[in-house]
Amino acid sequence: MRISVFFKRALQDIRNNRFLHVITVGTIGLVLLIWATFIIIFANVNYLVGSWQEDIRIVAYVVKGVDQERIDLLQKQLRGFYGVNEVVFVSADEALLRLRSQMRHQGGVLDGLRENPLPASFEISLNPFFHDQKSINGLVDRIRELKDIPDAQYGQAWLNRFLVFLSFFKMAGFILGGLLLFIAIFIISNTIKLTLYAKREELEIMQLVGATKLFIKIPFYIQGLLQGLLGGLVSLGILYVLFSVFVSRISLTELPLTYFHVRFLSKDLMAMVVVLGMLVGWFGSCLSLKKFLKV
Amino acid sequence: MRISVFFKRALQDIRNNRFLHVITVGTIGLVLLIWATFIIIFANVNYLVGSWQEDIRIVAYVVKGVDQERIDLLQKQLRGFYGVNEVVFVSADEALLRLRSQMRHQGGVLDGLRENPLPASFEISLNPFFHDQKSINGLVDRIRELKDIPDAQYGQAWLNRFLVFLSFFKMAGFILGGLLLFIAIFIISNTIKLTLYAKREELEIMQLVGATKLFIKIPFYIQGLLQGLLGGLVSLGILYVLFSVFVSRISLTELPLTYFHVRFLSKDLMAMVVVLGMLVGWFGSCLSLKKFLKV
Amino acid sequence: MIRTFHVYKSYGARNALEDISLHIQKGEFIFVHGPSGAGKTTLLKLLYLGERATKGQILIDGVNLQRITSKRLPFLRRKIGVVFQDFKLIDTQTVFQNIALPLEVTAHDKKYIRKKVSYVLRMVGLENRTNSFPPYLSGGEQQRIAIARAVVNEPMILLADEPTGNLDAGSSQIVLNLLRQLHIRGATVLIATHDRELVSQSNDRVIFLNKGRIKKMKIDD
Amino acid sequence: MIRTFHVYKSYGARNALEDISLHIQKGEFIFVHGPSGAGKTTLLKLLYLGERATKGQILIDGVNLQRITSKRLPFLRRKIGVVFQDFKLIDTQTVFQNIALPLEVTAHDKKYIRKKVSYVLRMVGLENRTNSFPPYLSGGEQQRIAIARAVVNEPMILLADEPTGNLDAGSSQIVLNLLRQLHIRGATVLIATHDRELVSQSNDRVIFLNKGRIKKMKIDD
């Protein structure tokens, strides 16, 4: 019974103070829009960078002159290693062909060869979860111990740099995200403080006629949650419009879209934005009410 | 004489309504902090990407058997072309050496060569302003017309993609920057609207005792500018602290800092943030006053 | 019901009340009279704990106001109805919502609230203003709404600060009758006023305040 | 000075004023009297253009209020001093700043303003409250500040709405004398009040309002 009274009071107040509530919802919506824009960019770049990870490959060279049976066996063995996703055999002839095409203009160099000096190899791609340096090093070591595999390697220097960049990028993302969250809470609680400032007399009067603090606060909590909810939906709406415009614009450029496929927020992230809005709205109300409810 | 009265009123009002002004300055500061953070990231990435541009090189191949005199002449000619920055001669022997080191593991391939099949070449780097595709294509065409230069090329596919990415990145930056500016104006004018809402009686009273609209507005304009100024300084202060912390953190990681040298905002950009704050504060006041000054 | 012992109230260097000792019985009907700035409003403020006394003790219904916890304060205030000199109506709530407030904080049910509010509105002659907002009422109408809110939960103690300052003679009489009725039903009523006429009309006890001190306590002037 | 022709003012379905035709001469001292809700405040609002009449014409000092542009409005208002029933003081400005406002809008110099403000503050007996803020003043003190602000720029027309509602007899007399002084120096003074005593004390013209209509215009009751 009590809770319905609080809801009624919360909604009545929204009706009576439309201006204040519209402004608050607007501010929450805009702040969340910044947040959601950040998230959408972060998520997409993360996805793009993640797709680069798939290029991590270990190359295991095979000694000359092993027969097909042995190759099949090795391939089976390699497939059995933990973390290995796919194993492709590249014959010596194929290797030479590839080298020639890579060298393009300088390919003529290879015409002078008497015999193919390149070794055959296995190209080993890894499971997505198996992308930290330690695991990769361990795997390489184990592969090297196999008979008939004199050497295995991966682009160590390149990979190192890439992985550092990745952790750096994620760190920057989390710092920025945290900073934005912090700013969001501040701006929103500032806004709510101003609306309460405009209502400070009302708060005083309620206390004077015998309202307990909880009685005064609960409708504000409800409003904070509602405003956060609305603000979240508003921000997602605006973001979606902006996103659509943006996507239709970049499909006009010559950017290879198949490679760089921009995606909207996942359902989970959308829910997160809304929940975040509600939390921030509620938390902002808590922070501000403290200031205006004196003994 | 008049303007000093308005300044006096503006400052008196700030003294009398500290709470409202602190909140407004805080909000402006935080919004600008988001903006400045965006700018600092954009500027740094832009700088990083810009340094990649320096890698754009045209390679001009030279026919076999030309003598040193001819080479010096060609080099001089090439240096004379508009847009050319530096021209380095790479002899055929040097080219083979480079190729060998590039091929690393497969370098053994080259041992079987009877004679060096590679041509000598000039590596031509370009002026920074000379980085659009059309200019480069034009330059390449002109180089190709030179005698003894059978071909000139540059990494067309790679460069195309890079330049598209660059323009895409800049577009995204400007869109985001614009969006943020728009949001900043909205949030700040929302905040100012709320402070004026709290002062709506005062505004009414002033009109009732015969104040003209301009008389009422000017102190608010002054305040808007002051708040923007303070907010801008606050945001730069916070940003500087965050930046210092961030830089000291990344210098602890193994990231190649010499390559990726993070920089704070330039003086111009700092000035821009402050001026932007003042403009937004003033503009926010303008927008909001309209609402609360009725006839 | 109300006892004060050597109560002082000062705002900075300014003494609004000095050495106030009072004993008001349960069920009394009493006036606090004095010129502008005498300290009438300040005295009432101390009684409903709008301000705390600088010195001295105040007992209301056996509760020592200097020692009351902020948790129990709302419950004390529910026993006290106050007509504020500046009305203190909530501008953004309707007349109905304003008057219903003291009943809502004590969780009465909807039907009872509606009945009670329309009853007191009829008593002050403003039943046709139920859904107006206070800024759209005349000064006297606002004052009557403030009175209606103060009496709607039939408080044990009623503090009325200048309750007829904005009312013509006729309306004043109606309001006084309303307060008398409350008094008859057992409430202690304390009216602060500068209006000599109002005070001299009645046979009730009058406390004369001047410059923050009690001058005399009799019923003539 | 003030003429109204068949003026009506309605708020939605409610008629606050009906068919008001008045002619007030320059230099008159006149009362508007009537019970709560009669329309006194509404009449004053129409005169200082706090509201616009629904029907009819109003002329002030030859200016037709129905036709005045928003650009010229501030200049008309500077000729009219108003004591508002709810005071309309700026809570966040000091007493000095409040009273100085009508002088500042007309760009008087600092020294003149300081002299003038302290003069009127002395007149209403509140010279020691110069730097207080209105919420820290008693009801009667606030009212006197409102009166001081209305007279400080010696307006041609003074509209006073219930100027003694919060004042004791002594202060009321002081305030009335102040208004009389202004009148003697040539101002047209119009006082709205529900106070029968105030009206019956004087020999001036009285307009009786009731339910938005003029009942009679003579000097007895």
Ligand SMILES: Nc1ncnc2c1ncn2[C@@H]1O[C@H](COP(=O)(O)OP(=O)(O)OP(=O)(O)O)[C@@H](O)[C@H]1O
């Ligand atoms: N919050 C405050 N801060 C400072 N001074 C105050 C405050 N409240 C009241 N005063 C001063 O205390 C004195 C008594 O004020 P109070 O409001 O009690 O007078 P009052 O008897 O109600 O007068 P009135 O009839 O004019 O309402 C006044 O001089 C007033 O200026």
Ligand SMILES: Nc1ncnc2c1ncn2[C@@H]1O[C@H](COP(=O)(O)OP(=O)(O)OP(=O)(O)O)[C@@H](O)[C@H]1O
């Ligand atoms: N803004 C408004 N909206 C709706 N009704 C209004 C408004 N202002 C006044 N009224 C109504 O018009 C009528 C006249 O109001 P007005 O304030 O003029 O009365 P008054 O004579 O000044 O009364 P009092 O002595 O109580 O101040 C009242 O019934 C009031 O409710």
Ligand SMILES: [Mg+2]
């Ligand atoms: Mg008082």
Ligand SMILES: [Mg+2]
């Ligand atoms: Mg009135």
